[in-house]
Amino acid sequence: xxxxxxxxxSSAPMKRPLDPRARLLSEEFHDGIADHGTFSxxxxxxxxxxxxxxxxxSGFTPGFIKRAAATAERAEEAGVxxxxxxxxxxxxxxxxxxxxxxxxxxxxxxAAGITMASFYIPMALSLSANxxxxxxxxxxxxxxxxxxxxxxxGSCPTxxxxxxAAGSLLMGNAIRMMNEHHTPPFDNGEGSDYQxxxxxxxxxxxxxxxALLAGFLRLGFLDSVLSRPLxxxxxxxxxxxxxxxxxxxxxxxxxLAKKEQVTHVSTLEKLWWIVKHVPQAHAxxxxxxxxxFSVIMLARxxxxxxxxxxxxxxxxxxxxxxxxxxxxxxxxxRWDLQGLEILGKIEAPSGHxxxxxxxxxxxxxxxxxxxxxxxxxxxxxxxxxxxxAAKALGTNFDVSIxxxxxxxxxxxxxxxGGCFGALPAFGGYGRSKVNKATGGRTPLSSIVLSLCTVLxxxxxxxxxxYLPRCVLSAMISVVGISLLxxxxxxxxxxxxxxxxxxxxxxxxxxxTTLVWSISTGIAVGVGISLITVLKHSTRARIxxxxxxxxxxxxxxxxxxxxxxxxxxVLVIKIRESLTFANAGDLxxxxxxxxxxxxxxxxxxxxxxxxGVRGVVFDVAGVASMDGSGAQCVSDTVQLYVQRGVRVxxxxxxxEVGERMRRARITGGGGLCxxxxxxxxxxRREDAVEEAEGGV
Numbered sequence: 114x115x116x117x118x119x120x121x122x123s124s125a126p127m128k129r130p131l132d133p134r135a136r137l138l139s140e141e142f143h144d145g146i147a148d149h150g151t152f153s154x155x156x157x158x159x160x161x162x163x164x165x166x167x168x169x170x171s172g173f174t175p176g177f178i179k180r181a182a183a184t185a186e187r188a189e190e191a192g193v194x195x196x197x198x199x200x201x202x203x204x205x206x207x208x209x210x211x212x213x214x215x216x217x218x219x220x221x222x223x224a225a226g227i228t229m230a231s232f233y234i235p236m237a238l239s240l241s242a243n244x245x246x247x248x249x250x251x252x253x254x255x256x257x258x259x260x261x262x263x264x265x266x267g268s269c270p271t272x273x274x275x276x277x278a279a280g281s282l283l284m285g286n287a288i289r290m291m292n293e294h295h296t297p298p299f300d301n302g303e304g305s306d307y308q309x310x311x312x313x314x315x316x317x318x319x320x321x322x323x324a325l326l327a328g329f330l331r332l333g334f335l336d337s338v339l340s341r342p343l344x345x346x347x348x349x350x351x352x353x354x355x356x357x358x359x360x361x362x363x364x365x366x367x368x369l370a371k372k373e374q375v376t377h378v379s380t381l382e383k384l385w386w387i388v389k390h391v392p393q394a395h396a397x398x399x400x401x402x403x404x405x406f407s408v409i410m411l412a413r414x415x416x417x418x419x420x421x422x423x424x425x426x427x428x429x430x431x432x433x434x435x436x437x438x439x440x441x442x443x444x445x446x447r448w449d450l451q452g453l454e455i456l457g458k459i460e461a462p463s464g465h466x467x468x469x470x471x472x473x474x475x476x477x478x479x480x481x482x483x484x485x486x487x488x489x490x491x492x493x494x495x496x497x498x499x500x501x502a503a504k505a506l507g508t509n510f511d512v513s514i515x516x517x518x519x520x521x522x523x524x525x526x527x528x529x530g531g532c533f534g535a536l537p538a539f540g541g542y543g544r545s546k547v548n549k550a551t552g553g554r555t556p557l558s559s560i561v562l563s564l565c566t567v568l569x570x571x572x573x574x575x576x577x578x579y580l581p582r583c584v585l586s587a588m589i590s591v592v593g594i595s596l597l598x599x600x601x602x603x604x605x606x607x608x609x610x611x612x613x614x615x616x617x618x619x620x621x622x623x624x625t626t627l628v629w630s631i632s633t634g635i636a637v638g639v640g641i642s643l644i645t646v647l648k649h650s651t652r653a654r655i656x657x658x659x660x661x662x663x664x665x666x667x668x669x670x671x672x673x674x675x676x677x678x679x680x681x682v683l684v685i686k687i688r689e690s691l692t693f694a695n696a697g698d699l700x701x702x703x704x705x706x707x708x709x710x711x712x713x714x715x716x717x718x719x720x721x722x723x724g725v726r727g728v729v730f731d732v733a734g735v736a737s738m739d740g741s742g743a744q745c746v747s748d749t750v751q752l753y754v755q756r757g758v759r760v761x762x763x764x765x766x767x768e769v770g771e772r773m774r775r776a777r778i779t780g781g782g783g784l785c786x787x788x789x790x791x792x793x794x795x796r797r798e799d800a801v802e803e804a805e806g807g808v
Contacts, residue, residue, distance in 0.1 A: 205266060206265075206267065206268050207556065210270065210555050210556060214555060218554045218557070220552070221551075221552025221553060221558075222552065222553055222554060222555055222558040223558075223561050224428070224551055224552045225548050225549075225551040225552045225558040225561070226557070226559070226562045226564075226565060227561065227565060228427065228551040229273060229544070229551070229558070229562045230256075230562050230569070232432050232433065232547065233256060233562075234565070234566060235432050235435075235585070236275075236432065237249075237252030237253050237275070237276060237536075237566075238253070238585055239252070239589045240277075240278060240536060240589070242456065242582065243358075243359065243362065243589050244281040244282045244358075244589065245284045245285040245313065246285045246288055246289065246309070247284075247285075247288070247306070247309055247310060247313055248306050248310065248459065248460070248462060249459050250459050250461050250570065250574070251313060251534055251535060252281075252536055253570050254530065254535035254570075255275060255530060255538040256275050256276075256562060256563065257533075257535070257563050257570060258526070258530040258535050258563070259275070259530045260273065260274045260526075260538070260560070260562050260563045261560055262522070262526035262529055262530075263523065263540075263559060265556075266522035267519065267522040267523075267540075267556065268514055268515060268522070269502070269545075270553075270554065270555050271545055271548050271558070272499070272503055272540045272556075272559075273540065273541065273544040273545045273547070273548040273553075273558075273562070274499075274526060274538050275539075276536040276537065277494075277495065277498070277537075277539060277541060278351065278352075278589065279348070279494050279596075279631075280494065280536070280538075282351065282354065282355060283487050283490055283494075283632070284313060284316050284487065284491065284537065286487070286631060287312075287316060287484055288309050288312055288313065291483065291484070305462075306462040307462040310461075310463070311472075311534075313536070314472040314531045314533075315472045315481060315484060316487055316537070317472075317530050317531035317534075317537045318528050318530075318532065319472075319484060319488035319531070320488040320491045320492045320527050320531075321524045321526065321528035321529075321530065322488075323489055323492040323524070324492045324495075324520045324527065325520065325521055325524025325528065326524070327492075327496075327520050328519075328520030328521035329521070331517050332517075333516025334516065338642055339639065339642050341603070341615075342603070342615040342618040342622075343639075343641060344497060344638075345600060345603045345619055346618060346620065346622030346623040346634075347494075347623075347638050349596065349597050349623050350623045350634050352592075352595070352596025353380065353593070353623075353627060354380045354593075354626065354631065355589060355590070355592065355593035356590050356593035356597075357383055357384050357387070358380075359590045359593065360387050360590075361376070361383075362402075362454070362583055362586040363398065363406075363586045363587060363590065364402070365395025365399065365583070366393065366395075367454075370383075379627070379628055379630070380626075381628060397448060397453050398452065398453055401448070401583050401584065402581075402583035402584065403587075405435050405583070406591065408431065412431035413595075420550065424550060427547060427550045435584060435588075436580060436584060439581050440576070440578075440580045441579075443455060443579040443580070443581055444579040448581070449579065453583070454582045454583070455578065455579050456577055456578065456579075456580040456581075458575075458578060459574045459578070460574070461534075462534075463534075466570050467533055467570070468533070469532050470533075470534075471532060487632075490632065492524075492537075493635075493639075494635075495538075495540075496520060496539065498542065499523055499539045499541075500516050500519055502542035503540060604616065604619070618641055621637060622635075622638040622641075625638075650694050651694045651697075651698055652695060652698055653687070653689075653691075653696075653699035653702055654687070654688040655686065655688065655699065655702055655712070656671075656685070656686045656688065657669065657670050657684065657710075657711075658670065658676075658685070658686050659676030660676060660677045660679070661673075661675070661677075662675065662676075665792070667686075667731070667791050667792075679799075681725050681727065682725060682726065682728075682795055682799075683706065683725045683727070683728045683729070684794075685703070685706065686730075686731040687699070687730060687732050687734060689734055689735070690738065691735055691738045691739070691742025691745065692739045692741060695742075696742045696744070697745070699742075700748070707724075708720045724758070726757075726759065726798075727758065727759045727761065727798040728759070729762075729794040729795060729798070730761065730762050731763050731764055732764060732766075733763075733764035733766075735765075735769050736766065736768075736769070737768060737769065738768075738772045744776070746776070746778055747776050747777070747778050750778055759785075760785040760786075761785075761786055761787075761788055761797070762779060762788070763787075763788050763789070763790055763793070763794045764789065764790060765779075765787050770787065
């Protein structure tokens with residue numbers, strides 16, 4: 114067989130080219146000649162002749178065959194010997210990183226895993242007990258199951274997966290609403306621990322199923338739909354809601370708030386109620402919460418300032434020390450007998466530390482239907498944060514980060530997490546930065562985190578008995594502050610560039626979240642984003658062109674006042690493909706140009722521009738045209754033709770030209786003709802006008 118670049122007409126008999134997919138999967142292709150890889154050394158780009166003597170016509174090759182052929186060629190150049198393993202390691206990344214693991218990574222991965230466990234095991238207890246309103250152990254399940262699954266399937270080496278404040282809060286609200294609107298056992302506004310745990314498992318599994326389905330459908334591109342102002346407004350709103358909600362347990366006002374039924378009112382109403390009842394706060398609870406909050410915030414500030422010069426500061430487990438010290442002091446001084454609420458006995462509602470139950474049972478189908486909106490919101494928020502973190506971290510490791518693969522990995526992790534009753538878990542940028550800063554280099558650090566959490570569930574739960582709940586609330590309040598921290602930077606940035614529409618979006622989503630609810634806030638934000646996307650997608654992008662007298666090039670007339678326009682000949686450039694979405698707007702814009710010579714003129718004006726004798730459309734930017742677009746163009750051409758206006762199409766692509774010919778827009782030598790360039794169209798228009806006796 115000829116080497117790359119050699120002639121295919123050698124004396125050796127030519128073998129029939131295999132399907133590129135077969136070339137990728139076969140290891141018996143070379144007949145023992147080539148020894149540098151699995152793939153044939155014949156250049157795929159050379160298009161060898163078929164046995165019948167005809168050439169292989171690339172124009173009829175399906176797209177996936179072309180992609181497979183290109184992959185085969187590149188794999189051959191890279192010396193890949195097992196293409197099936199190459200594909201498997203892409204979709205199951207643990208195959209790749211396990212093979213390439215270096216032992217000097219081990220110490221850093223173990224240190225990072227243990228450090229994250231010391232930070233986030235107390236945080237998991239807080240999220241479950243204070244935001245999700247579940248037994249504290251469900252937060253631990255989220256660090257025991259989901260990081261382990263993501264380590265096997267995820268594409269970002271240092272991504273740390275775990276429960277988030279926003280998702281936990283949404284789950285807690287959904288559980289509360291279910292308890293308020295159902296007959297027993299959901300009849301008392303709180304529900305039994307077992308029923309709430311089953312409901313939480315259903316929400317988590319549904320969250321994972323939505324993410325997994327989105328990955329299968331390749332919807333990862335949707336990470337570009339929601340704007341930065343929308344997400345910042347919503348996240349800031351969630352941070353404020355979390356901070357206000359945690360004031361109740363930090364001040365020991367939960368019993369009074371339940372008695373006066375203010376635990377479920379809007380955030381602003383709750384804040385006003387808290388201000389009025391400050392004198393009724395429990396002094397010991399407020400003191401313990403205040404000291405804990407101050408210590409954690411101070412340690413956080415010190416770490417942020419010292420870390421660039423002293424990276425070892427990341428290893429300081431400040432939250433773990435606060436938890437241990439507060440539990441010891443409560444036990445020694447028996448603060449629990451003085452009105453300080455403690456976490457108490459931590460156990461699984463089922464009675465087993467790890468109880469596997471399939472969440473999608475027939476008897477729970479009504480819960481699946483009612484919790485779908487909550488699961489959808491959690492999956493959307495988690496996916497966006499995870500993808501942002503994965504792409505930011507992946508650039509440091511030269512790895513391919515695919516939004517679709519991330520969706521499938523996170524979806525699988527949450528489905529399995531739901532089988533154990535875990536909270537929804539996604540990747541977090543801050544948590545992942547801690548993982549990397551403390552020595553994490555591979556997904557083994559996440560596996561160590563999972564193992565530490567499993568050991569905690571099996572052996573250490575009794576030691577959390579005297580942990581004050583207000584300390585957990587203080588930790589959550591710090592999370593709320595962190596969610597608010599980036600808002601001032603974005604506000605200043607958007608103000609500086611005068612992006613007032615973005616500021617308005619941020620403010621609207623933030624205020625809606627505070628005044629109404631979290632779900633209403635995200636609904637308003639998503640609605641604004643969708644309307645914005647639809648507005649831009651339905652806007653036809655066209656420009657009126659003029660000739661540069663120096664270079665002779667045609668450019669948009671708004672770029673310079675020196676551009677010349679041909680009298681009674683209108684040159685219009687269409688800059689994008691024509692579809693059903695923008696076809697209607699194209700007709701309206703052309704109508705305004707015909708009457709006023711400007712797309713920005715208000716339609717109430719009388720006609721300002723005399724009719725033209727010729728219109729030239731530069732359609733080089735029209736890559737495709739669907740049926741609605743072709744029909745719109747056909748109707749527009751017919752209107753011009755009926756008025757005696759000649760229509761010219763310049764720089765028409767082959768695909769668009771064929772569609773226009775079939776729609777009878779062009780061809781036949783009539784008034785609507787196709788030319789190679791705008792200059793040619795203008796010259797021919799002038800020639801036709803002179804031949805007919807025009808000036």
